[in-house]
Amino acid sequence: MIHNKSLINNFLYECQCALFLADITNKESFELIQKLISNIEMDKYPYLKKILIQSKYDQESNRKVSNLEFKEYLDVNKSIDGIEISSKDGTKIKELINIINNAVNESKNELPLNIVSEAQQKVKTLFNIIGSFSIVLIGDSTVGKTCFLNRYFKNQFSTTISNMGIDRDIKFIKLGNDEYKLTVWDTVGQEKFRALPKKYFQNADGVILLFDVTKEESFNNVSNWIKDVKDNSNNQNGVVIYIIGNKIDLPERVIDKERAEEFAKSLGMKYFEISCKLNMNIQEVMARMIVDCHMKTNGIKDIKDCFTLKSAKKGNKDKKGCCH
Numbered sequence: 001m002i003h004n005k006s007l008i009n010n011f012l013y014e015c016q017c018a019l020f021l022a023d024i025t026n027k028e029s030f031e032l033i034q035k036l037i038s039n040i041e042m043d044k045y046p047y048l049k050k051i052l053i054q055s056k057y058d059q060e061s062n063r064k065v066s067n068l069e070f071k072e073y074l075d076v077n078k079s080i081d082g083i084e085i086s087s088k089d090g091t092k093i094k095e096l097i098n099i100i101n102n103a104v105n106e107s108k109n110e111l112p113l114n115i116v117s118e119a120q121q122k123v124k125t126l127f128n129i130i131g132s133f134s135i136v137l138i139g140d141s142t143v144g145k146t147c148f149l150n151r152y153f154k155n156q157f158s159t160t161i162s163n164m165g166i167d168r169d170i171k172f173i174k175l176g177n178d179e180y181k182l183t184v185w186d187t188v189g190q191e192k193f194r195a196l197p198k199k200y201f202q203n204a205d206g207v208i209l210l211f212d213v214t215k216e217e218s219f220n221n222v223s224n225w226i227k228d229v230k231d232n233s234n235n236q237n238g239v240v241i242y243i244i245g246n247k248i249d250l251p252e253r254v255i256d257k258e259r260a261e262e263f264a265k266s267l268g269m270k271y272f273e274i275s276c277k278l279n280m281n282i283q284e285v286m287a288r289m290i291v292d293c294h295m296k297t298n299g300i301k302d303i304k305d306c307f308t309l310k311s312a313k314k315g316n317k318d319k320k321g322c323c324h
Contacts, residue, residue, distance in 0.1 A: 147276035
């Protein structure tokens with residue numbers, strides 16, 4: 001949980017929806033969420049959808065936060081909506097997804113330009129940054145999007161699959177002598193929530209489109225994902241799209257490297273192969289993506305005119321399993 005007040009406020013400036021999660025069987029979790037919310041200057045976010053979620057609704061018999069107590073809190077804090085859900089049996093999950101989807105896609109939730117400008121200036125001052133890049137991870141469920149995100153930001157590998165719509169991580173990177181904010185959005189979840197990522201395509205600088213080399217269907221759907229990106233992108237400089245084949249560590253692959261390379265080449269896109277499990281080429285792919293986004297944004301045509309990322313390993317052009 002984030003306790004730093006300035007960090008909380010700076011993160012919320014660019015959000016359309018904020019979810020606060022508590023556990024109805026854990027009184028302390030409800031109290032901690034109240035404390036967190038009290039640290040947020042809510043009046044600064046009239047366009048932000050704020051939802052307090054009480055989880056484990058299926059464990060009503062073990063409830064420690066009464067329904068009355070929950071409603072009383074919402075009555076006092078009228079700018080916050082509330083919902084009780086159960087991830088285990090699916091109670092009100094669809095309703096929650098619809099609320100999030102509406103919040104993300106309603107243009108009226110966009111902050112006034114003067115507030116955005118003020119927020120951006122505060123963030124630049126706080127972190128000494130001059131710009132930002134937004135990267136979106138897309139692809140069918142179970143292709144490894146969340147594993148990619150966890151490997152890049154935390155160097156962790158987990159096979160746990162999330163069924164909620166959008167996740168993200170942020171880091172601040174140094175490009176030459178300049179600081180940039182990098183936001184990577186993970187469109188986790190099943191295809192039935194596919195409408196959720198479209199909002200994030202609009203201003204994305206780059207898209208990493210993953211498929212599973214052991215699943216033909218995930219490769220066949222790459223074209224549909226590319227269409228979604230192009231139909232919804234508002235980036236005047238053009239969005240950088242990488243096609244990524246994941247799980248090359250598995251022996252039962254059905255999509256060979258040459259086939260995927262030819263497909264990417266026909267679209268004028270770069271193709272890379274990775275293994276999230278073995279931590280193969282994750283950092284290299286992201287380093288190249290950041291370079292390409294920087295070049296596209298600044299109209300740089302020749303790689304010699306660009307910077308060299310410290311995180312990029314020497315000789316990665318010829319590294320086995322990483323190609324374009």
